[in-house]
Amino acid sequence: MCCIAALLMSSGKVFAAYNYIYTGYPPKYCVGNNPGPNSKAPPNKWGFVLFRAYEPLDIFGPYEALYALSRVHKIDISWLAETLDPVTTQPLLAAMNPKNSSSFIGIPPTHSYATAPRDIEILLVPGGLGSRSPYINSTLDYITKSFPKLKYLITVCTGSLVVARTGLLSGKRVTTNKAAFKDVVAVDPSARWIPHARWAVDGKIWSSSGVSAGIDVTLAWISCHYGDDVATMVTNAMEYERHTDSYWDPFAEIWNVTAPSGA
Numbered sequence: 050m051c052c053i054a055a056l057l058m059s060s061g062k063v064f065a066a067y068n069y070i071y072t073g074y075p076p077k078y079c080v081g082n083n084p085g086p087n088s089k090a091p092p093n094k095w096g097f098v099l100f101r102a103y104e105p106l107d108i109f110g111p112y113e114a115l116y117a118l119s120r121v122h123k124i125d126i127s128w129l130a131e132t133l134d135p136v137t138t139q140p141l142l143a144a145m146n147p148k149n150s151s152s153f154i155g156i157p158p159t160h161s162y163a164t165a166p167r168d169i170e171i172l173l174v175p176g177g178l179g180s181r182s183p184y185i186n187s188t189l190d191y192i193t194k195s196f197p198k199l200k201y202l203i204t205v206c207t208g209s210l211v212v213a214r215t216g217l218l219s220g221k222r223v224t225t226n227k228a229a230f231k232d233v234v235a236v237d238p239s240a241r242w243i244p245h246a247r248w249a250v251d252g253k254i255w256s257s258s259g260v261s262a263g264i265d266v267t268l269a270w271i272s273c274h275y276g277d278d279v280a281t282m283v284t285n286a287m288e289y290e291r292h293t294d295s296y297w298d299p300f301a302e303i304w305n306v307t308a309p310s311g312a
């Protein structure tokens with residue numbers, strides 16, 4: 050065992066099964082997941098799923114990175130929802146807006162689930178207060194139906210709770226928002242929930258931790274498919290400090306997350 054892992058373990062943290070620290074390029078999570086940075090045609094047709102009371106940064110963090118990438122590579126993004134009405138960040142229940150704030154925005158979808166392009170390659174699922182809603186069945190159905198044809202499914206934050214509700218995460222190594230970890234694990238305990246990760250990759254499912262972690266998983270995905278120099282260019286354009294270690298996760302400690310049995 051290497052000295053860093055021993056040090057982390059001796060500090061009593063939950064690193065036992067997660068002591069792997071990799072600094073090389075391409076990172077292990079790239080291997081077998083992509084045609085490589087020299088590919089002439091990386092996947093570029095994205096779908097962003099929208100449902101009421103999504104977390105804003107879950108959408109706009111990844112979107113910012115793709116928006117920057119789209120100036121140097123062709124990127125198509127479809128904004129998908131049940132209907133073409135703008136989808137608001139406002140929670141349905143007044144109890145979820147205890148101060149009666151008016152702090153919300155809506156995104157107008159480009160397609161309904163019924164008219165969504167059939168050739169979407171990467172589907173991004175945000176989380177947020179709406180992830181637990183009983184009124185997002187059309188979103189769950191769309192994810193279930195489109196999954197077999199997707200090349201990648203990326204979840205941000207409790208977007209993994211949304212996908213867990215479809216059963217698609219069963220047996221998969223996935224992570225989620227650490228403040229909501231216990232609740233999310235309970236939705237599908239048969240998934241292999243990773244308590245200490247900024248993001249995780251299992252085949253075509255890429256899941257990330259809370260809110261801002263969507264930026265890092267998107268940059269990691271860009272690094273795998275367009276090369277790390279392009280991911281670095283996008284990162285610098287955003288004036289962002291990117292986390293390249295998928296196991297970086299101080300929030301596991303802050304939210305007292307420990308490994309669920311079977312992880």
Ligand SMILES: *[C@@H]1O[C@H](CO)[C@@H](O)[C@H](O)[C@H]1NC(C)=O
Binds near residue numbers: 150151
């Ligand atoms: C909430 O605020 C709006 C204005 O933003 C106001 O019209 C409405 O009456 C308020 N509702 C309650 C329950 O205070």
Ligand SMILES: *[C@@H]1O[C@H](CO)[C@@H](O)[C@H](O)[C@H]1NC(C)=O
Binds near residue numbers: 183184186
């Ligand atoms: C959503 O689907 C679940 C499971 O099939 C069902 O129990 C629930 O009533 C549905 N919700 C709505 C609002 O139709």
Ligand SMILES: *[C@@H]1O[C@H](CO)[C@@H](O)[C@H](O)[C@H]1NC(C)=O
Binds near residue numbers: 303304305
């Ligand atoms: C985490 O555990 C510590 C020590 O027991 C406690 O002080 C802290 O309030 C806990 N944090 C949360 C978010 O539960």
